Amino acid sequence: MLSPKRTKYRKAFKGRIHGDAKGGTALNFGAYGMKAMAPGRITARQIESARRAITRYIRRTGRVWIRIFPDVPVSQKPAEVRMGSGKGNPEFWVCRVHPGRVMFELDGVSQAVAEEAFALASEKLPIRVRFVTRSI
Secondary structure (H helix, E strand, O other), X not given: OOOOOOOOOOOOOOOOOOOOOOOOOOOOOXXXXXXXXXXXXXXXXXXXXXXXXXXXXXXXXXXXXXXXXOOEEEEEOOOOOOXXXXXXXXXXXXXXXXXXOEEEEEEOOOHHHHHHHHXXXXXXXXXXXXEEEOOO
């Protein structure tokens, strides 16, 4: 699964996801893409699950690009621990996704195959997404 090799700080604030995406809103690599329509936090497990769904459906014929990376640690306290006594330990990694961000790109397959592959992958993600194509 995806995670950073090292970070400047071990624990991060939760933060809020305001506004639309600043960058990464256009297709740069492939002919087809999956774009986020709502803000949300995507975990490394969800990214990996969506990637597996895409690559299994296209049967390793095309090329897949992952345009997001989980670089925010999320901490959790253990079960049945009393309130207070500091912040919990980092448990998993997430990526803050703004609306308009292209999350996955695909090339080397037909449009029908790409649409179905992204439909399967969207079931693994907690936010609404849209299928986009390169406009010529």
